[in-house]
Amino acid sequence: MPMVMSSRSAHHQPSQGDLDLLALLTSDSSSMGPLSGSTPAHGDTHPHGPKAKKQLPRRENPVDALLISAVLAGSGPVTRHHLGHGVARPGAYASCDEPPASSPSRDPIPNKVVMRSLQAPRSERLRVQQEAGAQHHVPLEKLGQSSTSPEPATSPSGMEARSPKTARSMSLSFGKDRPKRRMSIDPAPVSQMLQAASPNVNFFAHAQPGAASQTALRRQTGSRPLVRCMARTRIPTPHGELFLHLYHNTADNKEHLAIVIDPIQLSSEDRAASPKGRREIRSRTLNEQWREGETDMERVVRGAYVGRLLPGGEGQASVPSTDRPGRIEEETEAVEDILPLVRIHSECFTGETIGSMRCDCGEQLDEAMRLIAQPQPLPSHSRQDILPTPADSRAASPSSSATVPGRGVVIYMRQEGRGIGLLEKIRAYNLQDLGHDTVTANLMLGHGADERKYDVAAEILRDLGLAGEEGEGIRLLTNNPDKVGGLAKEGVQVRERVGMVPRDWKCRDGGLGDEQDYADWRERRAGVGLIGAGKASGVELEKYLRTKVERMGHMIDIPDEHRADKQ
Numbered sequence: 001m002p003m004v005m006s007s008r009s010a011h012h013q014p015s016q017g018d019l020d021l022l023a024l025l026t027s028d029s030s031s032m033g034p035l036s037g038s039t040p041a042h043g044d045t046h047p048h049g050p051k052a053k054k055q056l057p058r059r060e061n062p063v064d065a066l067l068i069s070a071v072l073a074g075s076g077p078v079t080r081h082h083l084g085h086g087v088a089r090p091g092a093y094a095s096c097d098e099p100p101a102s103s104p105s106r107d108p109i110p111n112k113v114v115m116r117s118l119q120a121p122r123s124e125r126l127r128v129q130q131e132a133g134a135q136h137h138v139p140l141e142k143l144g145q146s147s148t149s150p151e152p153a154t155s156p157s158g159m160e161a162r163s164p165k166t167a168r169s170m171s172l173s174f175g176k177d178r179p180k181r182r183m184s185i186d187p188a189p190v191s192q193m194l195q196a197a198s199p200n201v202n203f204f205a206h207a208q209p210g211a212a213s214q215t216a217l218r219r220q221t222g223s224r225p226l227v228r229c230m231a232r233t234r235i236p237t238p239h240g241e242l243f244l245h246l247y248h249n250t251a252d253n254k255e256h257l258a259i260v261i262d263p264i265q266l267s268s269e270d271r272a273a274s275p276k277g278r279r280e281i282r283s284r285t286l287n288e289q290w291r292e293g294e295t296d297m298e299r300v301v302r303g304a305y306v307g308r309l310l311p312g313g314e315g316q317a318s319v320p321s322t323d324r325p326g327r328i329e330e331e332t333e334a335v336e337d338i339l340p341l342v343r344i345h346s347e348c349f350t351g352e353t354i355g356s357m358r359c360d361c362g363e364q365l366d367e368a369m370r371l372i373a374q375p376q377p378l379p380s381h382s383r384q385d386i387l388p389t390p391a392d393s394r395a396a397s398p399s400s401s402a403t404v405p406g407r408g409v410v411i412y413m414r415q416e417g418r419g420i421g422l423l424e425k426i427r428a429y430n431l432q433d434l435g436h437d438t439v440t441a442n443l444m445l446g447h448g449a450d451e452r453k454y455d456v457a458a459e460i461l462r463d464l465g466l467a468g469e470e471g472e473g474i475r476l477l478t479n480n481p482d483k484v485g486g487l488a489k490e491g492v493q494v495r496e497r498v499g500m501v502p503r504d505w506k507c508r509d510g511g512l513g514d515e516q517d518y519a520d521w522r523e524r525r526a527g528v529g530l531i532g533a534g535k536a537s538g539v540e541l542e543k544y545l546r547t548k549v550e551r552m553g554h555m556i557d558i559p560d561e562h563r564a565d566k567q
């Protein structure tokens with residue numbers, strides 16, 4: 001109901017209209033006639049006549065007569081929206097449209113009913129909020145030192161071995177001119193800054209949306225796709241701590257991953273036990289400065305730090321050099337070291353997540369991580385006939401002086417179903433249940449036997465400094481000749497291939513000893529899912545493995561008892 005009150009007299013004599021209105025509103029009757037003698041409402045140019053309302057709608061809610069009286073006795077033209085602050089007294093908020101109470105144009109009104117608003121208008125509250133925010137706000141450049149300052153030419157090598165000239169200690173909270181404060185003290189501006197810096201879409205799509213521009217990006221680098229490590233974080237696993245890296249690229253919209261096992265980055269014991277001159281496995285694109293004025297806090301949150309982060313964030317991590325991250329510059333003499341062990345692993349939801357035993361993908365992922373994390377004999381001490389024991393794999397540091405901490409990476413490619421995707425793989429499984437093998441099922445669905453490509457994986461290796469262009473090269477964990485050829489074609493130096501033997505075959509043919517070894521394996525199971533778990537086995541797995549060898553040329557010998565002609 002409109003509550004524009006009739007004009008009031010300066011002495012607060014209620015008009016007849018006011019009294020009529022009061023009587024109407026407080027009356028119990030539902031059949032009142034038109035108001036008699038009412039004066040027009042404020043601003044209303046139509047006197048009561050044929051056009052005037054014959055009846056006012058019945059109010060369902062009881063009306064507080066005292067409230068109405070108070071308004072009538074009070075101030076000037078007021079709507080109910082302004083009711084709360086229309087009657088000014090010092091300390092209350094004045095009517096929005098009227099001059100302030102101190103204005104000489106306003107007459108003091110004796111005996112006015114005082115109605116104080118406990119809440120300021122929204123605009124006023126926002127203004128106060130902003131002022132308060134500004135007082136607590138720390139400029140972005142103060143949130144950690146800006147990364148625009150020149151980096152030392154030398155790069156840090158790790159948390160304990162770092163020298164002051166190679167690594168600059170970092171306060172995660174504030175600049176040097178302020179006393180150190182924990183970053184949790186002031187979360188609001190930090191989160192604003194981090195949210196503004198968040199790359200929540202594909203980096204390359206964000207930078208230049210559209211397929212055409214992605215093609216243009218590729219042209220800039222020849223035929224090679226661009227990759228960028230968007231973030232990295234430490235993950236503790238049954239195989240030790242590792243760093244998970246997430247990549248964007250220009251070739252597809254998938255988020256490929258790199259699981260980096262490089263214990264010297266996190267453990268001083270492993271660093272001491274490693275050959276001098278061992279280079280940390282770090283992403284070049286992650287370590288780069290991404291924009292002018294990027295703060296240390298932004299870099300830390302995306303994982304571009306050296307060392308280990310601790311609660312409070314102070315004193316342990318440092319910002320890496322952007323030119324040659326992770327190298328121990330003081331070491332000039334080349335010292336013999338193991339080559340990084342690399343696995344290019346293709347996503348397999350069924351095998352890795354729900355424990356399918358149609359394939360050995362889950363076991364392979366676990367086995368690859370286990371093998372990379374194991375202490376390794378130096379090449380000159382290499383004893384191919386001795387396989388490390390499960391006890392070795394549990395040990396945090398090398399079990400003998402002839403071994404050094406392992407290192408390497410699993411590149412986890414989102415190429416589900418050998419590149420055909422999960423939907424098509426599920427359909428292929430139904431064909432397999434009808435008796436076809438994995439290759440035939442793919443072909444029947446109109447796919448290639450294997451549709452994977454290795455260009456993005458090669459670029460990720462290059463980004464991690466593992467493509468071998470600077471002399472090192474890798475050992476590749478695979479039985480698949482296409483992987484070796486695919487990476488070599490992309491310029492990766494594969495110095496050695498290391499076979500992946502299914503655990504079931506190892507246990508049975510004595511390669512790992514006997515069932516007792518397998519029992520040990522099960523014992524060390526500490527993770528959830530298949531990581532840290534045992535072996536996959538079963539008739540369907542046997543068939544799958546045989547197909548890989550017999551139809552896809554995988555370079556592994558089928559044990560006698562598993563050959564089809566022996567069954």
Ligand SMILES: Nc1nc2c(ncn2[C@@H]2O[C@H](COP(=O)(O)OP(=O)(O)OP(=O)(O)O)[C@@H](O)[C@H]2O)c(=O)[nH]1
Pocket residue numbers: 344345346347348349358359361364415416417418419420425428438442477478479480483500548554
């Ligand atoms: N299309 C199809 N893909 C499968 C099937 N079983 C597993 N995969 C996929 O195969 C990929 C693993 O590749 P494999 O050929 O088993 O092994 P590989 O990686 O080429 O070879 P290795 O390096 O020796 O292990 C994963 O992407 C799985 O999702 C299947 O029956 N059909």
